Amino acid sequence: MLSKKVILTGSFGVGKTSLFERFINNKFEDKYLTTIGVKVGKKLVNTDKGDLSMMIWDIAGEVAQNKVPTSYFLGTSGIIYVFDVTRPSTYRNISEDLEYLKSINKLTTIKVVGNKKDLVSQEDLDKLLEEIPLPVNLFTSAKTGENVEKLFHDFAVEMVG
Amino acid sequence: MNSSSSSPSPEEEAQLLEQLRQALLSEDRKAVAAIRAMLEDEAQLSEKVSPIIRQHLAFIKENFEGEYGIIIEEIVTRKLADSQDEIVNMIFPKLNTIIKKFITAQFQMLKEGIDTQIKTVQNRFSPKNIFNRFFGPSDSDIILSQLDSPEVHEIYLVQRESGLLLGSYAKEKNTDQDVIAGMLTAIKSFAEDAFNRGKEDLEMIQYENYKIFLQNLPSYYFAVAMTGSISTSEKENLSNKLITFAEDNVPFDTTDVNSTLTDRISSALSKHFDQFNIQQ
Numbered sequence A: 001m002l003s004k005k006v007i008l009t010g011s012f013g014v015g016k017t018s019l020f021e022r023f024i025n026n027k028f029e030d031k032y033l034t035t036i037g038v039k040v041g042k043k044l045v046n047t048d049k050g051d052l053s054m055m056i057w058d059i060a061g062e063v064a065q066n067k068v069p070t071s072y073f074l075g076t077s078g079i080i081y082v083f084d085v086t087r088p089s090t091y092r093n094i095s096e097d098l099e100y101l102k103s104i105n106k107l108t109t110i111k112v113v114g115n116k117k118d119l120v121s122q123e124d125l126d127k128l129l130e131e132i133p134l135p136v137n138l139f140t141s142a143k144t145g146e147n148v149e150k151l152f153h154d155f156a157v158e159m160v161g
Numbered sequence B: 001m002n003s004s005s006s007s008p009s010p011e012e013e014a015q016l017l018e019q020l021r022q023a024l025l026s027e028d029r030k031a032v033a034a035i036r037a038m039l040e041d042e043a044q045l046s047e048k049v050s051p052i053i054r055q056h057l058a059f060i061k062e063n064f065e066g067e068y069g070i071i072i073e074e075i076v077t078r079k080l081a082d083s084q085d086e087i088v089n090m091i092f093p094k095l096n097t098i099i100k101k102f103i104t105a106q107f108q109m110l111k112e113g114i115d116t117q118i119k120t121v122q123n124r125f126s127p128k129n130i131f132n133r134f135f136g137p138s139d140s141d142i143i144l145s146q147l148d149s150p151e152v153h154e155i156y157l158v159q160r161e162s163g164l165l166l167g168s169y170a171k172e173k174n175t176d177q178d179v180i181a182g183m184l185t186a187i188k189s190f191a192e193d194a195f196n197r198g199k200e201d202l203e204m205i206q207y208e209n210y211k212i213f214l215q216n217l218p219s220y221y222f223a224v225a226m227t228g229s230i231s232t233s234e235k236e237n238l239s240n241k242l243i244t245f246a247e248d249n250v251p252f253d254t255t256d257v258n259s260t261l262t263d264r265i266s267s268a269l270s271k272h273f274d275q276f277n278i279q280q
């Protein structure tokens, strides 16, 4: 079985830890407890192409990605860039952030995820898609669990294949 | 009448012209005279001109910045550039004290920053948690701290950048080793990044009576969890043993980490370190 590292990043309070907890422990917490440093978790993901031991790094959110220690992004097979669909400030610098991440780790796959989908309507999402200069891979809700499994599972399939 | 119908004499012509001029210009002359009188009489002049000046002054007052700001700025800038030396001489003594104050304040902040950073590093990675995970939640720490001879409890072989576990050895069973390897890598990266910008490797993480000895190699590192105190020669011993182990048992290319590889390395670690005596 393969092992791969995936990192959750993005601004503070966007729901990285909530996605992590939902995926690993199937739990959701309404209270906001900001992450200090890094939390590493593990989950075995079964795919048609084989199984994967996914090591997930949930890091403290930073307003700009260049504030995160560079080494956290090294050796990752996937980066999940999370933003909050209700807070434009969390996706305003998305282009610069992604440029920066690509410059650190050219080989990694980056997925852009809009979280807290449960708080907005489909029209809001459509409007948001027009505003964001880049494609959004998935809209998720850590609260309802919508698309969370899919997010990590899709990643696992790409990594195993 | 004949004479009158004949062409006028030059004198008559001049006189006629003068009469014509008088007729044509008499109105203008009157106006000029009035203007002259007004110009010569201050009270009259003031009455006419003051409102206009007042209006312009008001305009200037209100629009000075926009109308003249740029010009004045240019002048000031030029003046400043021309007299840099004088200005420096004038400001320098004041500046000197300001700089001194600033540097003192910065040092104070730096000092406080380091203090809180140390505190945050401790909070962030909660050494207590990590060490508890290494050694189990038992009260072994109290007992172990009384024994001073070094003892190896667990060994981790970790891929440097990813923090993925390449193999491990533990005296007592520990199921969380993948996660510990990741956390250790995060601490190591954080410390190396924060304190020396990644130029040097962290060699030892110490917490109360526990130590994690780190042996760095180009693409992976060993983390050895120990108790007791370790001398320089013992450290050397351990280091040599680890490097030899790596040469014999760890493949050159470990890009893809899979369980076949980690199982193989783990059993080799058990074989080599189960009976290992650090003091020999």
Ligand SMILES: Nc1nc2c(ncn2[C@@H]2O[C@H](COP(=O)(O)OP(=O)(O)OP(=O)(O)O)[C@@H](O)[C@H]2O)c(=O)[nH]1
Binding pocket: A011, A012, A013, A014, A015, A016, A017, A018, A019, A029, A030, A031, A032, A033, A034, A035, A036, A059, A060, A061, A062, A115, A116, A117, A118, A119, A140, A141, A142, A143, A144
């Ligand atoms: N409604 C809703 N709330 C969410 C969702 N995901 C997270 N939250 C809430 O948003 C807040 C922040 O969530 P976290 O998961 O702690 O955010 P984070 O990105 O880990 O934040 P940092 O650790 O500070 O970087 C919490 O109060 C969560 O309950 C979601 O999908 N829907």
Ligand SMILES: [Mg+2]
Binding pocket: A016, A017, A018, A033, A034, A035, A058, A059, A060, A061
């Ligand atoms: Mg968090």
